[in-house]
Amino acid sequence: MxxxxxxxxxxxxxxxxxxxxxxxxxxxxxxxxxxxxxxxxxxxxxxxxxxxxxxxxxxxxxxxxxxxxxxxxxxxxxxxxxxxxxxxxxxxxxxxxxxxxxxxxxxxxxxxxxxxxxxxxxxxxxxxxxxxxGPASEDHLRALLQPLLATSYLIYDWLQDNDCFGADQIIVGSASSKTGLGLCRYLFEPKERAYQIVGLTSAGNRAFVKGLGHCDTVLTYDQIADLDHVPSVYVDMSGNSTVKAELHGTLKHQLKHSSAVGLSHWNQFTPTTPLEGPKPQFFFAPSQVAKRRQEWGPGKIEAQITAAWKRIAASASDWxxxxxxxxxxxxxxxxxxxxxxxxxxxxxxxxxx
CATH class of the missing domain: 3.90.180.10 (Medium-chain alcohol dehydrogenases, catalytic domain)
Incomplete structure (x- = not known):
C-alpha cells in the first residue's frame, strides 16, 4: 500500500x-x-x-x-x-x-x-x-467540486439564515478558489438581492474572477482601501492575516461579521496586530448541515447541496x-x-x- x-x-x-x-x-x-x-x-x-x-x-x-x-x-x-x-x-x-x-x-x-x-x-x-x-470524468468532477461547492452552498445558506447580518456588501476573499467562486455564484443567483458581491483576489487571478461574471466588483488585495464603507460581511477563504487586518482596519465598525472558512494562505495565518471590528468566527460546514437536518429533517439539505453543485459542474469545462x-x-x-x-x-x- x-x-x-x-x-x-x-x-x-x-x-x-x-x-x-x-x-x-x-x-x-x-x-x-x-x-x-x-x-x-x-x-x-x-x-x-x-x-x-x-x-x-x-x-x-x-x-x-x-x-x-x-x-x-x-x-x-x-x-x-x-x-x-x-x-x-x-x-x-x-x-x-x-x-x-x-x-x-x-x-x-x-x-x-x-x-x-x-x-x-x-x-x-x-x-x-x-x-x-460511468465516465471517469464524472468521478473527477464529483471529487473536485462536490466538497468545495457543498461548502460554498452551506455558507450561502448560513448567510441567508442570518439575513446576511444586515450587510449591503458581501466580500469573498480568495474569490478565485473553487469554494470562493462557488459562493459568488450562489450569492449571484437570486433575481432580487439586497447586497453587492465583491470578489477579492490576487492581481494574477483578477481577470479569471472577473470573467466568471458573478461579482459586482472584483478588487485585488492591494485595492482593499477602495472598498465601499457600508455594512459588510467578509468571508475569508485564504486565512491571510495581513489581508484580514487591512480589511478590518478599512471597514472598522461597518464590518458586521467576519467569517473564516479556508486556510489556503496558512503560512500567513498568525495575526500580527489586533483586529479592529468583530472577532472572526470559523465557519464549520458540518454544523450548518446538522442544524438544517434538525430543522428540515434528513435528506433535505443534502438534496439542495446536490442540486447546487451540479448547476455549477454543468458548465465546469468553461472555466x-x-x-x-x-x-x-x-x-x-x-x-x-x-x-x-x-x-x-x-x-x-x-x-x-
Whole structure:
C-alpha cells in the first residue's frame, strides 16, 4: 500500500511510503482508491489538522507525520462483511493513498465507516455513497467540486439564515478558489438581492474572477482601501492575516461579521496586530448541515447541496481544465504547489493511484 505522509508541523514537507497491507478483520472491507482530487481544501485540512481533527481520520504509526484526507472514489476489492460486496464503488473521504480499510455499517445516515477511531468525528466525513460505473470524468468532477461547492452552498445558506447580518456588501476573499467562486455564484443567483458581491483576489487571478461574471466588483488585495464603507460581511477563504487586518482596519465598525472558512494562505495565518471590528468566527460546514437536518429533517439539505453543485459542474469545462496525474507519488508535487500557493486556479488536479 502506498501513502503520502505530510509533516504535521511543516505541511509543505511530504514523503511517499510503501507499507504492508494488514489482513482484514471480520466486518471490514478493503477499498482500492481509483481516483481523488487535490485542491486548496486539502491544504486547509492539513493546516487545521490539529484544531479540527483532520489528522485523526487516517492515523499513522509515525510520530509527527499524518495523512491529509482527500475526496474521491474507490472500489471494494475484498470484503469480510455482508454490508459491502466486492465490486461496489464508493464516493467519500479517503486518505492520500492507494487503499483504505473501513468497517462499514448501514444506518439512518446511510453507509458509514464505523471504525472506533472515527466514532467521535463529524458524521459528514464518515459517510460513503455508492456510485455507478460511468465516465471517469464524472468521478473527477464529483471529487473536485462536490466538497468545495457543498461548502460554498452551506455558507450561502448560513448567510441567508442570518439575513446576511444586515450587510449591503458581501466580500469573498480568495474569490478565485473553487469554494470562493462557488459562493459568488450562489450569492449571484437570486433575481432580487439586497447586497453587492465583491470578489477579492490576487492581481494574477483578477481577470479569471472577473470573467466568471458573478461579482459586482472584483478588487485585488492591494485595492482593499477602495472598498465601499457600508455594512459588510467578509468571508475569508485564504486565512491571510495581513489581508484580514487591512480589511478590518478599512471597514472598522461597518464590518458586521467576519467569517473564516479556508486556510489556503496558512503560512500567513498568525495575526500580527489586533483586529479592529468583530472577532472572526470559523465557519464549520458540518454544523450548518446538522442544524438544517434538525430543522428540515434528513435528506433535505443534502438534496439542495446536490442540486447546487451540479448547476455549477454543468458548465465546469468553461472555466476549469481537469488534469489527471498517474500514481500516488504524483500527489506530492500537486499538493506541494497548492500548499505553496503556486497552483493555477483554472486547473482541477486529479490523482489516479
Amino acid at each position: 502506498q501513502q503520502i505522509l505530510v509533516n504535521q508541523n511543516a505541511i509543505t514537507e511530504t514523503r511517499a511510503v510503501t507499507t504492508q497491507a494488514e489482513p482484514l478483520a471480520p466486518r471490514q472491507a478493503r477499498l482500492a482508491i481509483e481516483s481523488f482530487a487535490l485542491t486548496s481544501n486539502n491544504v486547509t485540512y492539513a493546516a487545521a489538522g490539529f484544531d479540527i481533527g483532520y489528522w485523526q481520520f487516517f492515523p499513522t504509526s509515525e510520530n509527527g507525520w499524518g495523512i491529509v484526507p482527500v475526496w474521491g472514489t474507490a472500489r471494494v476489492v475484498e470484503s469480510r462483511t455482508d454490508v459491502l460486496s466486492v465490486g461496489t464503488r464508493l464516493y467519500g473521504f479517503y486518505p492520500m493513498a492507494s487503499e483504505l480499510v473501513i468497517t462499514p455499517e448501514n444506518g439512518s445516515a446511510g453507509l458509514v465507516d464505523a471504525a472506533a477511531h472515527r466514532a467521535k468525528l463529524p458524521l459528514i466525513y464518515n459517510q460513503y455513497t455508492p456510485v455507478k460505473n 476549469m481544465d481537469v488534469q489527471v496525474h498517474e500514481g500516488v507519488e504524483a500527489a506530492e508535487g500537486v499538493y506541494a504547489a497548492l500548499a505553496k500557493g503556486e497552483a493555477d486556479p483554472k486547473i482541477g488536479a486529479v490523482i489516479r493511484p
